[in-house]
Amino acid sequence: MMAVLVRLRRDTGRADLIAVLVAVGLFAVAAAVGGLLYLLGRPVHASAAPLFAHWRPHVGLGTPLAVAVAVLVCWRGPALAARLPWRWLLVLSYATAVAWTLSLALIDGWRRGIAGRLTTRHEYLHEVPGVTDISAMLSAFTTRILDFQPDSWTTHVAGHPPGALLVFVWLDRVGLSGGGWAGALCILMAALTAVAVPHTVQLLGTDDAARAVLPFAALFPGAVWSGVSADGLFAGVSATGVALLAYGVTRGSALGALAGGALLGFGCYLSYGLVLMVPIALAVVFLGHRHRPAAWWALGGAALVVGAFTAAGFDWLAGYHLVIERYYQGIASRRGYGYWVWANLAILTVAAGPAAAVVLRRAAVAGWQAISSLRRRAGIIELYGGGPGYAAWLLPLAAAAAIVAADLSGYSKAEVERIWLPFTWWLMAGAALIPSTGRRTWLTAQAAVALTVNHLLLTAW
Template sequence: MSLRDSGESAETTADGVAGDRAGRRRDLWAAACGALLVAAAVVVGRAIEQSDGSLHLGWPPLYAWWSPHVGPGTPAALAVAIAVIAYGPPLAARVPWRVLVPAAWATAMAWTWSLALIDGWHRGIARRLTTKYEYLQVIDRFDDIGAALRDFTHHILLGSPDHWPPHIAGHPPAATLTFVVLDRIGLGGGGWAGVWCITVGSSAVAAVLVGARALADERLARRATPFLVLAPGAVWVGASADGYFAGVAGWAVALLAVTRARRRTPTAPTAAFTLASGLLFGLTGYLSYGLTLFAVIAAGVVVVGHWGRGGGDRGGGGFGKRWFVLLVPLLAGTAVVPLAFTLVGFNWWEAYHLLVERYYQGAGGIRPYWYFIWANPACTVLVVGLATVAGLGRVLGSVPAAVRRLRNGQPTAADRLAALTVAALLTVAVADLSGMSKAETERIWLPFALWLLPATALLPLRDHRVWLAAQAVLALLINHLLHTGW
């Protein structure tokens, strides 16, 4: 047996990361089921679209059009993919952690930029956020920010005077204000908006790494690193505002994970991290209404962090003190952004209910729920890739044993990682069942989907390069064969 095989066997014993033949067959079956789901969504979706056009999609289940092409980003995308496949796994295992996290962010940016530039600078980046649906169309209507916020809800419904374009109406105003602020500081226009979204969106890779290390362990976070870097979802990070949202939400979760994983008595730095996490959670809810579902993932982080201490602090009232010190700054931070917008005059609940009404006026509500209830998950398969589907198969298969270990007070690092991805799966399920995400979930669910990717850490090391190749090929095919919207 080689040293590599011995290491893998040791990992199997310690963390339940199976590398046996049966486990690998199950990986292939899980990936095959994911591929079949996508194929069914394509075939059925095209039949529906040709029949009555009710999906309003050029290439269902994606918001995209068939358009085979190459571009200036093609050589760079191939180079990044080959480099990550060849050198990613060993480097992720050896590079010092303080170097690995920024390096992963930088490589994810390179991957995202190269994919976006397959469509060229203008079509792939600079024009993305300037179309009639997008935020930059209304910059001049925010000359008086206070007045615009107070009047925001009066322009959501389709029948209202000067109703907002789809993305402005479909999101709380913090999303639009981001691009207003960029314009005010001299970074106006679609190019700078695209740079912002790619930069912040790519940072979600670093955030997930930090969160996975805090809640599980460093070794599993390292194993997941190349898969996070080479995620097919980078196709939609560059350049859509949902990539930016994913970055903000990702750091909110990561900072909370760091504070929950600390085993010692809370300190001022811990409280500061918790306060920062709360601030980002509050901002997240004002970037997108649907991202309030991150409360599910946040709850998962709290529970998993508690497991990390072997069931919690049981002695002397330290547990109560810890909860108090962590909960107060978290809630205080979360309240800041909602309070600020409310004081200015924006009513989040009123805006949300008006958006629901607009949705069923025809801005999405006419799309058939019965199709998207299962086609949306097919979109998610395309975002996270077949390697993640295989990893999720391992996660779900490990649940019974993980529950037994939890009852015995001995959850492993792999159990905690699995619990984190299950929380993300539950979030996606709730979003799906709500019916408020019919189509376009390849970008809308990006913030949730990125927290599914750590499941790849449970795949056998010997298979990593094959699965990474599958991830890269999927992203390259999507970006070269389709013109993706938004």
């Protein structure tokens, strides 16, 4: 039996490597095709295709800190995650995620990497001074979505529901104005994912599975784009909503489910695309079988948010249809679907890191094993999901379903390294599927990807 298990692990290890090589190969092909199309006079409108960035090798203030965080987490992270008390681990994971995201942003410098990111003419802060009456802004929001009119919203404000702009208006109203505070808010909110994702796995799965997730969630390559972009904030809000929903359906807490539903509902008013959190939320409800009726409280929480925005005069559906029209008034009309529908997926190799390919491969096998009920050997059960539990494979597959839906929709053409942050972080929920002997290796690969990208490229967000 032991010989069979050793051979099985060797075979699956080889399959993991093949999955990663396929993902890297897809990225290389996307880069080569993007360059070729540029030479042929048919640019894909992404300077470092498929990434939306500029080639500019550089180092900065955050370089030594980012390297130090990466080394410490790769060296001690898995061991600490295995033995420290859970509450202290969550605090440490959050602090690590903040340090990691902040240090990556500071590689570009304080002004260029943090304080100036959200102050350009395309960003939210450009519109904040003009919002003197929040009620009037909400009721007239949809009238300013379309471009080529005197009072058109700037690109990012027009491309999102008013909740995103509201967050920065509220921040300004409490006296925390300017790009520095806005950037800090995005970093602090994005880091909540390093708590929410593993805690959700802990609630729905097992303690060991959740502990395996912690280092991968804290040292996530997508932190390159969550610091600083509003999409990092969106990821933190939605992940916290999912974690509260998980608490509600596992502990029978109506208040937890209500709060989770309210946050997920508010997420849909931060970004239209966050309606695609539905597969992840449904996976949580399915896994929280003990108290599924609590999910009705979550629907109630979401309904309260929808009702409040609707009463204030904002029609979500009208805004969504106008955004589609605005989307094709700009660069999206020149970005070919035929290239981006697969090049978007190539970006995941960088944004979610190579470990995502390993997790998805193993999650797919685990899902197939569960659906077909082919549980004939204890070794297969332990390797493919029986040990870490269903949460370790169902949550990543739910995130993958959201990503595929976003990709096929055609409304995510390029820039998905930041746009898909609310989904890609959940791929790390399956870190327990990676054998413990290989976790440090893949964790190191994750850190190396983020450091390489941030030092070779000047990202736009």
